[in-house]
Amino acid sequence: MCGIAGIIYKNRRGNVGRDMTAMLQAMKHRGPDSTGYALYGERSELLVMRFKLADPRDAADFSYPERLARSRREVESRLAKIGATVDRFDGESEYAYRATFRYEGELKPLADYVEDVPGIEVLSLGHSLEIVKDLGDANTVAAQYGLADFTGTHAIGHVRMATESDVDIAGAHPYWAYPFSDVAVVHNGQLTNYHQWRRRLERLGHRFQSECDSEIIAVYLAQRMADGVPLETAMKQSLDELDGVFTYLVVTEDALGVAKDEMAAKPLVLYEADDLVALASEEGAIREVLTEEIDTYDPYEREVLVWRR
Template sequence: MCGIAGLIHKGKSSNVGGEMTAMLQALKHRGPDSTGYAVYGEPTEGDYVLRLKVAEAEDMAKGRGIHQVLADRITEVEAIMQEHGVTVKTKEHATEYALRYLISHEGDTTALAEHIEETDGVEILSLGNGLELIKDLGDASDVAGLYGLNEFNGTHGIGHTRMATESDVDIRSAHPYWAFPYNDVSVVHNGQITNYWIMRRQMERKGHRFMSNCDSELLAVYTANNLANGVTLEQSLRNSIEEIDGVFTYLVATKDQLGMAKDTMAAKPLVLYESDDLIAMASEEVAIRAILPQEIDTYDPYDEEVRVWQA
């Protein structure tokens, strides 16, 4: 039983970090193990935000030597960026194991990302013009405070509170997932995919990589494969209902869109609110009420329903 949430503002920016924190904290009871955000700021042409981790949170308890290991990994990552002609504009440590770089790069971002991930213990969480993907252990209040998300300004975001059922309690298995290597695409999911291994092997044969054994990552990779082949977000969501087996409700965000899909049984809940300038959705209405305390009308999307909204 996990919790998912998402919102998108039409034609304006807002404090989506604070809004997503309020929504996800209201869903804490659905998933206490980890919390994740994919939030979308206002991109600058030619610039990318690179979010990565150089260790798991639990690795920090492995003794004093771990600090030098992390420093060496960061040095190697920065040497790779220099090799690819990357200009680092800013560098921030949210934690000793999680970093944020604002970079300028005119080359192949896929080649850059693949090279960086050859470094032992390093995983790119996101790379994009607008997307910033942050996830860690703890509830939304913990993660937002640690990563400074309460004042993040942007147009839209999605998030997830996780109760681990079939994979580990670690950052690697937490949601959201970036749709590597497709810039600015992220996914959160509530449910279970029953043809996961069949679909995963299909994606791996096409050259896609997986960083975990979490079935939700498949939806990110599946979406990346479709978008890379010219399929629209809406059509990708519709195709998934036919091609992916199981019970699922999931949200996909791109640089300027937010989409949702429910499977044929619609067993996993989603409540939706829509106005002229704001769309908000979550596993439970209490999350929407956390940012809209006034009287509002909500509804539950039907089975096989697909919706896409533009920022």
Template sequence: MCGIAGIIYRNGDQPHPIGHDMTLMLQSMKHRGPDSTGYALYGPRGESVILRCTFADANDARDFDFHARLQRHQHEVQNRLRAMGATIQNVEEGTDYACRITLEYDGDLKDLTDRVEDVPGCEVLSLGHSLEIIKDLGDAEEVARQYELEGFTGTHAIGHVRMATESDVDISGAHPYWAYPFSDVAVVHNGQLTNYFQWKRRLERSGHRFQSECDSEIIAVYLAEKMSGGASLEDAMRQSLDELDGVFTYIAVTGDALGVAKDEMAAKPLVLYEGDDLVALASEEIAIRAVVDREIETWDPYEGEVLVWQR
């Protein structure tokens, strides 16, 4: 039993406190997933590329060489970025095992990601012009405090609270998932794909890599590959209902849109509020009421339904 949430403001590029809002939504569903919490936050789009990565897991053993080893790996990542023609503008350390790097780069994102992840222990969580994925062990308040998300402003966001059932309690198994190697696409998901291995093999043959055994990562890459072929987010999500088998509800986001899809059985819960100023959706209504301070009416999307909103 996990919890998913999404919010998108409907007034263009005007920034909103999405770090604060998503923390309220996710913390209200802490009972659905106490193991880890994750955010995909969309800030103002700029020319710079934002790289979020980890060099170890939160629960890795701390031996005598742990911090020195992580520093060596971080320096190696920066050296590789420069060797590929990137100009590093800023480096921020969220924790001793995670960092945020802002850079100028106009080359191939797949090549960049592959070169960075060749450094031992390094995992790219997200790469894009507005998307930033932050995820770690603990509840939303813990993760938000650790990564200073209270002041993060932007236009839309999704989030996930996880109860680990089929994989380890670690950062790699936490949601959201970035759609490697496509810029600014991410997914959170509640449910299970029954044709997971079929799609994983198919996408791996197309050159994609996966950092986890989680089916949510399959959905993210599936959608991004469809969109790279010319499909809109809505079209890609509609195709997913025909090609992905299982019981699921998922929320997908791009740099300017947020969408939700429910499979034809609609067994996984989702509640939705649509107003003039924002759209908010979550596994439970309590999460929506955490950020909308007025009387509202909510509703459940139908089975086999896809809904998409632009900011």
């Protein structure tokens, strides 16, 4: 089932946290297990890292509080050892943290070094991207992480019904395209050549934190772009190389894109105006953020669309 949504303000900033929450909450029936956001705020000279120390399902373990405190100290220590100068280190729950810091090196060694701490998962790393995901519906997650006042330029989101894996944060979307800065994906559907592409990408040195095929799409696109392929071209190539039935949304620092496979069986509705573009699995989600009467349409088979700010 699941539901995906995206929004981009073409020439302005908007209350993207509030708008994305309204869109995702309207699709709660499509995925009540977890909700996730990839939000783009104002670009900073500092790196922003969102990460979790553990999964909230582990809270019943008597050693949980001690393990969280130990892991938090170890992350701070490792950031210092690798040469990062921490600006802020904020806990948004007992297990979810947001750190901002200066760092001049490559992202892969940093992410790998932090994730070498048992239980740690880096959810996003970049100068404007922030991935927030947790268990529960959109209103619950937005309240927990204070997203009502998050202003920015564009975002994607996902509501998940766990059909093939556990109800946990690791299985929640969106996925950061490790180890590439400011790239994320949400997806509705299934890749049938998932294992083939996972092995190919692992041979290139990539790691995967989940068994979710959406993570494959994110890293696939980011690797193509790192090789010099423009985003739109990489997305078109994905339609030939990724098998299955799928619709996905991808975001970079300055763009929002959508791609549908050759069958176009997974629903997506699109609305475009002079100042914004909104997409969602259901039209009702778009109507949650627009007061005027609107006309929408469904992208065609094998259609790739990209909007830039």
